[in-house]
Amino acid sequence: MISRLFANRRLFVILLSVILLTVSVGMTRGEREEVTWVEAGVKNTHAWLSGWIQGPTRLVAGWFDGDTAAVNGSDAGPENVLRLKAEVKRLKQENRRLKEAAGYIERDKKNVITARTVSRSPDRWNDRVVIDRGKVDGIRTDMPVVTDEGLIGRISAATDHMADVQLLTDSGSAPGIAAHVRTGDEEIFGLLEGYDAKKKRLLLKKIPSGAKLKKGQLVVTSGLSDIFPGDLLIGTVDEVKRGDFGVDRMVYVKPAARFERLHYVMVVRDPAKIKLKEHRKKLNSEGEGNGVD
């Protein structure tokens, strides 16, 4: 019987490749602290090349965007004048975007790393953005990523020169983000888990049912979290529903940030949380023998 199985080579190859697929997915899915050097090399090269392509694209997209509506192509001068004009427009656009970012940095005195996005995952089943800063610039996994409007995601993987950002709109099973709803005098705790693509709302779950929630209240990250610094704006309360378990509430949160066409993003570094993480790691490695988790 086994010889017959081997005789049908095509079937055998298909079976083997499905098994290999399952094994490799099982090994690589989920959270990984480090990527292998092969993957890091491929990712770095891709990010570098994408960065080259992205520049001119942004310029052209900016024209349609109305950023550079003042460009009038009617006076067709020599070619290099046009080129210089385009260059000026590009610089103005870049300047404006960076100023927005800088304004944010000044308002909130936090340690942030400004990065340019270089590419975005083509499928929206896992919504990721690649940015052009990595470990060399101080980025570590799990750091929150914001724009000047609000929280957009977290770092899911980092190599030396690039990092992957998992956006909040990712439909996958990301770990929940601890969040607070500000209701004037008190702060109500909830977990930000998942995204409703149809309504374009983030889902804030596991809120105690006694909470008095109103449309328009602010939702921010919670400082209680081990990973995230507190008080990063996520969005506003839009709709309150009964939760999955019947005893809690679920809130549809209207995100403050736009997720379309992200050009510059900021990675928030909170020194206290980094220290905490390192400390925890050290404790874990010491406590492994003693059964401390």
Next chain:
Amino acid sequence: MAVWLLTGFLSFLFLLEGTVLQELAPQAWGLPVVWIPQLVASGVIILSLYRGRKSGLRFGLCFGLLHDVVYGQAVGIYAFSTAATGYTAGLISRQFFSGPGVALLATGLCQAFHLLLSFGWFRLFNITELPWMEALIFHILPSVLINIVVAYPVYRGVRWMIRRTHPRSVQLFD
């Protein structure tokens, strides 16, 4: 020679998928319809129609793996799906008479196969939690339609490259 030319071309398409096309796609302008650009898959399908299923399998595996490493959360899903799509395209090409229309039709069919397969794996491994119907209506259907249109320049590109390197070979699709 042809292999290197095609590899370069497909790599260029791969870079376009994540950068330029993400600025142009309807989802970037706030529409609910999502276009998943799959130019590389189109390229693999078309070169598989020309060069046979083995070639499609090889190119599909390499570029699927590249996609997995660069964007994926789990290595292997696209490597399997794209390779299977390339192989299937090679099989389909034996069943039909030839022509550019048929080539594009086969591209559409294989695109749908590729998207369904990869989405199926994503669902199975719980990497996405998007409901089936939503994925089908808002992601897969529009993607297939737009990808068929965009596949035409890819088809011309691949054809030009194969003609250039094998000027005297028998051409099935003309």
